[in-house]
Amino acid sequence: MQEAGSVGIVETKYLTFAEPPNEMVLECGRPLGPITLAYETYGELNQAKDNAILIVHALSGDAHAAGYHHPGDKQPGWWDIMIGPGKAFDTRKYFVICCNVIGGCQGSTGPSSINPQTGRPYGLSFPIVTVRDWVNTQKVLIDHLGIEQLLCVAGGSSGGMQVLQWVVSYPDRVRLAIPIATTSKLSAQAIAFNEVGRQAIQSDPNWREGDYYGKMVPRRGLAIARMIGHITYLSERSMHQKFGRKLQDKTVYGYNFLTDFQVESYLRYKGDHFVKRFDANSYLYITKAMDYFDLTQAYGSLEEAFAGVQAKFLVISFSSDWLFPTYQSKEIVSALRRVDAYVIFTEIQTDYGHDAFLLESEQLSSLITNFLSHGWNQKA
Amino acid sequence: MQEAGSVGIVETKYLTFAEPPNEMVLECGRPLGPITLAYETYGELNQAKDNAILIVHALSGDAHAAGYHHPGDKQPGWWDIMIGPGKAFDTRKYFVICCNVIGGCQGSTGPSSINPQTGRPYGLSFPIVTVRDWVNTQKVLIDHLGIEQLLCVAGGSSGGMQVLQWVVSYPDRVRLAIPIATTSKLSAQAIAFNEVGRQAIQSDPNWREGDYYGKMVPRRGLAIARMIGHITYLSERSMHQKFGRKLQDKTVYGYNFLTDFQVESYLRYKGDHFVKRFDANSYLYITKAMDYFDLTQAYGSLEEAFAGVQAKFLVISFSSDWLFPTYQSKEIVSALRRVDAYVIFTEIQTDYGHDAFLLESEQLSSLITNFLSHGWNQKA
Numbered sequence: 026m027q028e029a030g031s032v033g034i035v036e037t038k039y040l041t042f043a044e045p046p047n048e049m050v051l052e053c054g055r056p057l058g059p060i061t062l063a064y065e066t067y068g069e070l071n072q073a074k075d076n077a078i079l080i081v082h083a084l085s086g087d088a089h090a091a092g093y094h095h096p097g098d099k100q101p102g103w104w105d106i107m108i109g110p111g112k113a114f115d116t117r118k119y120f121v122i123c124c125n126v127i128g129g130c131q132g133s134t135g136p137s138s139i140n141p142q143t144g145r146p147y148g149l150s151f152p153i154v155t156v157r158d159w160v161n162t163q164k165v166l167i168d169h170l171g172i173e174q175l176l177c178v179a180g181g182s183s184g185g186m187q188v189l190q191w192v193v194s195y196p197d198r199v200r201l202a203i204p205i206a207t208t209s210k211l212s213a214q215a216i217a218f219n220e221v222g223r224q225a226i227q228s229d230p231n232w233r234e235g236d237y238y239g240k241m242v243p244r245r246g247l248a249i250a251r252m253i254g255h256i257t258y259l260s261e262r263s264m265h266q267k268f269g270r271k272l273q274d275k276t277v278y279g280y281n282f283l284t285d286f287q288v289e290s291y292l293r294y295k296g297d298h299f300v301k302r303f304d305a306n307s308y309l310y311i312t313k314a315m316d317y318f319d320l321t322q323a324y325g326s327l328e329e330a331f332a333g334v335q336a337k338f339l340v341i342s343f344s345s346d347w348l349f350p351t352y353q354s355k356e357i358v359s360a361l362r363r364v365d366a367y368v369i370f371t372e373i374q375t376d377y378g379h380d381a382f383l384l385e386s387e388q389l390s391s392l393i394t395n396f397l398s399h400g401w402n403q404k405a
Numbered sequence: 406m407q408e409a410g411s412v413g414i415v416e417t418k419y420l421t422f423a424e425p426p427n428e429m430v431l432e433c434g435r436p437l438g439p440i441t442l443a444y445e446t447y448g449e450l451n452q453a454k455d456n457a458i459l460i461v462h463a464l465s466g467d468a469h470a471a472g473y474h475h476p477g478d479k480q481p482g483w484w485d486i487m488i489g490p491g492k493a494f495d496t497r498k499y500f501v502i503c504c505n506v507i508g509g510c511q512g513s514t515g516p517s518s519i520n521p522q523t524g525r526p527y528g529l530s531f532p533i534v535t536v537r538d539w540v541n542t543q544k545v546l547i548d549h550l551g552i553e554q555l556l557c558v559a560g561g562s563s564g565g566m567q568v569l570q571w572v573v574s575y576p577d578r579v580r581l582a583i584p585i586a587t588t589s590k591l592s593a594q595a596i597a598f599n600e601v602g603r604q605a606i607q608s609d610p611n612w613r614e615g616d617y618y619g620k621m622v623p624r625r626g627l628a629i630a631r632m633i634g635h636i637t638y639l640s641e642r643s644m645h646q647k648f649g650r651k652l653q654d655k656t657v658y659g660y661n662f663l664t665d666f667q668v669e670s671y672l673r674y675k676g677d678h679f680v681k682r683f684d685a686n687s688y689l690y691i692t693k694a695m696d697y698f699d700l701t702q703a704y705g706s707l708e709e710a711f712a713g714v715q716a717k718f719l720v721i722s723f724s725s726d727w728l729f730p731t732y733q734s735k736e737i738v739s740a741l742r743r744v745d746a747y748v749i750f751t752e753i754q755t756d757y758g759h760d761a762f763l764l765e766s767e768q769l770s771s772l773i774t775n776f777l778s779h780g781w782n783q784k785a
Binding site: 053054055149152153210211212213214216217218220221223224225227228229230245246248249252253256259261264265267268269270278280281282285286288289292293296309313316317319322347350 | 433434435529532533590591592593594596597598600601603604605607608609610625626628629632633636639641644645647648649650658660661662665666668669672673676689693696697699702727730
């Protein structure tokens with residue numbers, strides 16, 4: 026067996042639809058159009074068009090899930106450890122698709138896009154989008170690619186929310202579903218962290234009610250939001266193991282308000298780095314979509330939400346994930362079992378916290394490879 | 406037995422010392438003077454002066470631990486549930502003292518105090534203070550009150566750090582020690598949350614490098630810091646029970662960036678409320694003191710730190726406290742037992758999280774009442 030490899034150089038593609046006057050009506054009731062989706066594909070769609078896997082990304086992700094954008098590119102796509110020849114989402118076998126969510130800032134229509142009615146960036150005039158809207162736009166892409174039924178939809182965190190919404194909204198369009206480190210509804214604590222992040226952005230004077238394009242961007246506010254997020258993605262134990270109380274470039278306390286500890290330096294770096302690649306308004310829109318996600322509220326109960334599901338499920342949680350704790354995955358599993366869905370559930374033992382869905386490649390790969398093979402062979 | 410009552414109307418007193426040229430040299434090596442401590446006392450010091458209990462406060466606390474400041478005062482002191490006639494710290498029996506930490510903003514010398522050398526508020530020219538400095542200043546107050554040995558030192562959170570520092574710095578001056586919901590060194594995660602709070606304050610343009618007195622204060626930044634803190638003081642479960650996904654003054658989502666959820670409204674309220682009573686620079690100084698606290702680093706090991714302790718200990722943690730988790734209290738207990746100290750340890754089962762030290766009055770009272778009586782009777 027050849028070693029697991031890279032999909033190599035890849036290109037982001039774009040699909041535009043919902044051109045006026047045929048705008049898409051969003052869950053909030055407002056129309057949006059035209060809508061552009063940035064997406065990438067890896068591997069080949071087979072003749073039967075039954076080997077397609079949709080990967081759905083989390084808050085800060087994008088369409089670039091695997092491979093490199095140019096020969097000098099040092100940073101592969103965000104789930105490169107999972108997607109490629111010989112990897113869990115094996116591109117020798119499967120046709121893998123990933124697209125950027127609307128409201129985002131990596132090529133899909135969002136608050137930084139030009140509002141065709143004004144010729145200026147939408148800013149806060151962009152309508153609120155929801156997980157259901159994300160899935161509805163993805164469905165347009167899947168239709169466009171001529172795929173009747175996805176072999177699989179998979180994703181972690183708010184990607185997992187999209188997986189759940191897919192099987193609920195389009196039950197006959199998904200054979201296998203892999204929701205990872207996710208929930209059927211965001212907890213009060215997670216809403217609270219999102220809200221504080223939004224407050225940090227909105228308190229930055231450069232935010233200007235979202236109308237900052239072409240001017241100074243609210244980088245301090247966005248960096249703070251990202252720092253808060255980062256703490257919640259790691260477990261207390263992993264922070265202890267990674268940083269402990271180690272000092273940054275010094276052997277004794279500085280007795281000032283500059284950086285003393287490595288963990289401070291790490292957070293500042295992460296915050297500053299994020300600002301270079303992410304739009305503050307998109308952070309507002311995407312966290313709001315997460316907050317609003319609640320299958321129980323939307324369908325009356327989790328059982329009612331899942332009543333018509335046809336997919337088979339591999340539900341995965343991580344033992345040290347305190348942002349999307351295992352009990353939330355178990356709620357999903359219980360509800361699925363009550364409607365007689367086929368469900369495999371695994372809690373992976375790890376210290377990595379919520380970020381484990383981006384890091385625990387070995388355990389994830391073994392689980393996902395088996396689950397996909399099984400589903401694939403049953404199809405064949 | 407009469408019902409537990411209030412200490413009634415109380416008055417904040419002030420002690421000033423370390424007048425130049427006799428400044429106190431702080432742990433950072435810089436001198437500070439004059440130093441004023443704001444303090445309150447409840448109950449009467451007995452003739453033997455052996456019934457004194459020092460209560461030490463946490464981040465946002467102050468000298469006003471019990472009673473009311475005037476007849477119309479609706480808000481009692483921060484630990485009123487624990488201090489008063491018939492309460493755990495029974496003022497019919499004990500003389501209870503509480504003083505505001507230096508670096509604070511409730512009457513003790515801090516960054517908002519006037520620097521006598523310039524005639525202007527210190528701002529960031531105020532020296533960095535540490536838990537050891539806090540304890541050293543408290544010792545001056547105890548000496549001033551003519552108390553040779555404290556019957557007890559008690560406090561939660563960073564108050565607990567002060568309790569530990571007291572028994573280490575002044576082993577013969579403390580008979581009983583009650584460190585609650587605390588740690589011998591702040592974790593990387595807790596440092597991280599503190600740092601993000603500081604970043605929020607320092608990113609507020611009104612902060613002006615700490616030189617904002619008499620001008621607009623950095624209220625947005627401080628409010629965000631407080632909101633972050635509040636999330637960490639509650640458990641995920643208590644937030645779920647208290648707020649869940651309940652909406653604020655609406656029955657359907659607003660589909661905008663105004664408040665949707667009660668938990669958002671609660672955090673905004675808490676943030677705004679805090680800003681009215683707290684100084685942003687003090688938030689920087691006090692969180693930094695917490696970050697720097699590390700008995701292991703300061704004394705070589707926890708056993709070496711505790712080698713000379715003479716006090717008896719009641720160590721209390723809370724099962725749902727994830728900011729100062731039980732394992733950190735257990736580390737203290739283990740080290741104390743290795744040096745043959747007398748230790749009672751209890752983990753109180755509660756959903757309240759870290760805030761439990763301000764809320765679990767019944768369980769705390771029963772433990773503390775017994776521990777104090779025992780120590781008191783042994784003395785008598």
